[in-house]
Amino acid sequence: MTFDRPDHISDLDTLPRMPAWVTTTRAETLEDVAFLSGAALNYLHVVLGRAEVPQALLRERMALRAAEVCVGFSGRPERAGELRDAVHLLRPGDLPGPAGAVLVGWKRAVERRLSIKALGRAVPTLEQATIAAWLDVGQGAPVARAAMVLEAVLTDAPRADVPALILADAALAQALGWDQIVPLLGAGLKRADLRKQGDDLRFACHRALIASAVEAVRQAVDLARRAAHLKAVAPKLRAKGAGDAVEIFLTRDAVAPSALPLPDRAARRLCDRLVDLGAVRELTGRDTFRLYGV
Secondary structure (H helix, E strand, C coil), X not given: CCCCCXXXXXXHHHCCCCCHHHXXXXXXXXXXXXXXXXXXXXXXHHHHXXXXXXXXXHHHXXXXXXXXXXXXXXXXXXXXXXXXXXXXXXXXXXXXXXXXXXXXXXXXXHHCCCCHHHHHHHCCXXXXXXXXXXXXXXXXXXXXXXXXXXXXXXXXXXXXXXXXXXXXXXXXXXXXXXXXXXXXXXXXXXXXHHHCCHHHHHHHHHHHHHHHHHHHHHHHHHHHHHHHHHHHHHHHCCCCCHHHHHHHHCCCCCECHHHCCCCHHHHHHHHHHHHHCXXXXXXXXCCCCCXXXX
């Protein structure tokens, strides 16, 4: 993701915090909530421009949150842990179930530079020409454009909640000049919001963006600290390929030892060592088929 770098010293304590008035001010009108969402997005933009923030990892965490929200729309019980399992425990040739497919779509949406081709991978049920036509619907300010795309998709395909949210977040990213998607509307909108139209939908999008931007800033600050600690302990790792393993942890929400560039036993030992050093966490609580993440 490409952003203008703000002129701050490289110190985690200088990472901007979201002002309290953004989250505590009560917005009664569309103009008020639009002002607050603009302020929230501005602070998020500044934070995302900081070199200390592991942006790929942040996008994956936000994608997991968006997938969890979208799965909840259908009344399914899967939470973050189950969604991770649905993707990471697949054997070669297996297809993810409905919940796993939602997470796969969001992961694909955030892993590549924003383009019609990349969006086609994220929502393979749609043709690229259809995706392009829907994205062209959006006009005006960033949130208004995103809301128009969301409304257009759901008008033509009322059950396409996940594709609609992915394309709405894509329209938002385009309008903000970001070259990769950060799942904000997908993580913040409620199921009832998707049935709204016009100004009601725009109001809901602004409100959702405030909540999601606040959470993204919080996650960014937390992940920046965790990433700094992982980099600090990296010289203590003696295993061959440990440096490449550290880079994998800095870009992925969850990592199985088998995904690391080491023999199986060495990979498990490295993960246990990183847990002992407080650099990564074991995410499953299981004795086998474990997943680790920053």
